[in-house]
Amino acid sequence: MKRFNVEDVIEVLKQLVNIPSPSGNTDKVITAVENWLEPLGVEMQRNRKGGLIVTLPGKNNTEHRMLTAHVDTLGAMVKEIKSDGRLSLTMIGGFRWNAVEGEYCKIETSEGKEFTGTILIHQSSVHVYKNAGEVKRDEKNIEVRIDANVKNAEEVRELGIEVGDFVSFDPRFQVTDHGFIKSRHLDDKASVAILLNTIKLLIEEQRQLPYTTHFLISNNEEIGYGGNSNIPPETVEYLAVDMGAIGDGQTTTEYCVSICAKDSSGPYNLEFRKKLVQIAKDQQLNYAVDIYPFYGSDASAAIRSGHDIIHGLIGPGIDASHSHERTHRDSLENTSKLIYHYLLSTMK
Incomplete structure (x- = not known):
C-alpha cells in the first residue's frame, strides 16, 4: 500500500458530501461515482434500485467477496405547503428534529429546480414567542x-415546489488544522470515499485480488434495504463498511477503525470478526471492537433477506452520528488499511 495518501480519501469525501443525495434521490451522486471510476476502466453496472456495483476479477472466481458502503443520506421531503408560504417536512432516515434545527437546506423540485432555505422551529423569534425554547x-x-x-x-407552488419534493441539508464540510473532518453525511460517504480510493489503489498497483470482489455503492441503506439484493450466489464473505458509533459505553474513537461485534440485528459472524481483528493486529492498526445498540447495516439487511453469506461490519469512528458529525484523518487511514489488507487475505 505504498501509494496510500489519506488526503486522497478526504478529497473524494469532500466531493461526495457536497452532492445532495437523500435516500430516494441519489441519481446525481451515483453518476458522480461512475464518472470518477470511469478512467480506471473497471466493470460497473447499476442495479434496478439505482445502486452501483463495481467488480474486480480475482484469481478465484468460484468464491466471491462483496463490500458495500452507502451513498444515500438523511434528508427530508416536503409534506405540506403551509398557508403562510413555509414548508412542513417528513423525515427521510432516522434523526431528531433538533439535530437539523437552524440548518441551511436545499429544496429540489421534480422538474430539477433548486431553492435554498433554512430549517427552523415555527416559534423561532424569542421576541414574539415566550415559550420558544420549550x-x-x-x-x-x-x-x-x-x-x-x-x-x-399559491406563490410557493408558482415556484414549482410541491409535496414530495426532496430537501437536503447543507453539509458544511471542513477539515481542521488538527486533522478533524467535520461534515454532515460522513455516514456513510466517508466509507464510500475509502472504497473508491481503495479500488483506485488496487488498479494503479495492478494488484490481482485472491477472489473476485464486488463493491456495492448502495443507495437505500438509511431506509433499511440498500444492500439486500444483487449479491452474486458465489459470494461467501459480505463486508459492510459503515460508520462506527461513538458515545457512552463505546470503545470506538474518532481515530480508529471500528469492528462491530453486534448491532440491533444481532451478532455479526464471529470467525469473520476474529479474522478482521487479527489483520488489524498484524498491521498494527488502531482498532476497537464495539457493539452498536441502535443500528443496522447493509450486511444485516442482506442477512434478513435470506442470503447465505458470512457477514461483517467495520467503519471509521464518527462522533455525533446523524447530527453534526466529525471524524479524524487517522480513522480514515486505519479503516482504509484494514480494508486493503483484508482484500489481499485468503478466506481459509
Whole structure:
C-alpha cells in the first residue's frame, strides 16, 4: 500500500458530501461515482434500485467477496405547503428534529429546480414567542423558510415546489488544522470515499485480488434495504463498511477503525470478526471492537433477506452520528488499511 495518501480519501469525501443525495434521490451522486471510476476502466453496472456495483476479477472466481458502503443520506421531503408560504417536512432516515434545527437546506423540485432555505422551529423569534425554547421539536413545529419572496401556498407552488419534493441539508464540510473532518453525511460517504480510493489503489498497483470482489455503492441503506439484493450466489464473505458509533459505553474513537461485534440485528459472524481483528493486529492498526445498540447495516439487511453469506461490519469512528458529525484523518487511514489488507487475505 505504498501509494496510500489519506488526503486522497478526504478529497473524494469532500466531493461526495457536497452532492445532495437523500435516500430516494441519489441519481446525481451515483453518476458522480461512475464518472470518477470511469478512467480506471473497471466493470460497473447499476442495479434496478439505482445502486452501483463495481467488480474486480480475482484469481478465484468460484468464491466471491462483496463490500458495500452507502451513498444515500438523511434528508427530508416536503409534506405540506403551509398557508403562510413555509414548508412542513417528513423525515427521510432516522434523526431528531433538533439535530437539523437552524440548518441551511436545499429544496429540489421534480422538474430539477433548486431553492435554498433554512430549517427552523415555527416559534423561532424569542421576541414574539415566550415559550420558544420549550416548544417541542417535531414535524408539527419544524418548518422550512424558503429563500424566495413567497407569502402563501399559491406563490410557493408558482415556484414549482410541491409535496414530495426532496430537501437536503447543507453539509458544511471542513477539515481542521488538527486533522478533524467535520461534515454532515460522513455516514456513510466517508466509507464510500475509502472504497473508491481503495479500488483506485488496487488498479494503479495492478494488484490481482485472491477472489473476485464486488463493491456495492448502495443507495437505500438509511431506509433499511440498500444492500439486500444483487449479491452474486458465489459470494461467501459480505463486508459492510459503515460508520462506527461513538458515545457512552463505546470503545470506538474518532481515530480508529471500528469492528462491530453486534448491532440491533444481532451478532455479526464471529470467525469473520476474529479474522478482521487479527489483520488489524498484524498491521498494527488502531482498532476497537464495539457493539452498536441502535443500528443496522447493509450486511444485516442482506442477512434478513435470506442470503447465505458470512457477514461483517467495520467503519471509521464518527462522533455525533446523524447530527453534526466529525471524524479524524487517522480513522480514515486505519479503516482504509484494514480494508486493503483484508482484500489481499485468503478466506481459509
